[in-house]
Amino acid sequence: MKKSLFDQGYLDEQFCQVEDLQDEASPNFVEEVVTLFFKDSGRLMSNIEQALEKYPRDFNRWDAYMQQLKGSCCSIGASRMKNECMSFRDSCGQGNVEGCMRSFQKVKREHAVLRQKLESYFQLLRQAGPAGAATRPIM
Template identity: 40%
Template sequence: MENDPLRQQIATVKQSLLDEGTVEPHFFHLEQLQSPEDPNFLERAIGLLYTDSMKVTNDMERLLENQPVDFAAIIRLVQQLRGMSASLGAQKVKERVLALLGNCEQGHVERSKASLQVLKLELGTLKARLDPYFQLVRQARPANGAGGGPP
């Protein structure tokens, strides 16, 4: 019974993440699919999304500084980010990626640079919002660490 307030807090944070559009319901569906052998799968996947995304966005920044700008190369990187964010249910990141893609497809250098900065901020926000959630989920797990999904 001691976990009831913690479980309530987790439910509240989940609803907040959905309400603010940080993640889609797909995110929590993936969480339910975690196995007892790998209860931190989604947390690690989000960590990889963040790390890989920062590398990709840094590459895009460099490409946007070249003259002429190689939009085809940038679009390939944006498509990569789109797939990563969509597969994990990171809704706001996916929206920012689509905005960047549109600006790149239209060949707008300055708009692409601005969209890229907004995307980087959103990636940081995703990490900042999900890290406390994952911490709560870890706290609510049984002492033996078993259990695939959230409590």
């Protein structure tokens, strides 16, 4: 399943680097990091949504919030989400409100899909036990 997350572009090598930090002392490290990512990214997306409504055409504010979200995506290797964040930021740079709105909808979709896929992945890992966590995708 993890290989398909890489093949479909949901995750990149950064996710493997996060996995490399997991050890016997913290066997749930990756799942905890991902849980924190979804908590933080949910808050950031809420901030962006509010900024889109309260501050129309404030591209600098929108861009600053999206930069924070993009950084969070990069930290866990959420590649498709990161790419949509970059599209949003490109639209901000062009002063394209419609492009920002479209990109933000895509960011929210990618966030929901990634959450579902990673929840399934971690559920499978828990069922497989410690040996399942040791495998890396073939690149």
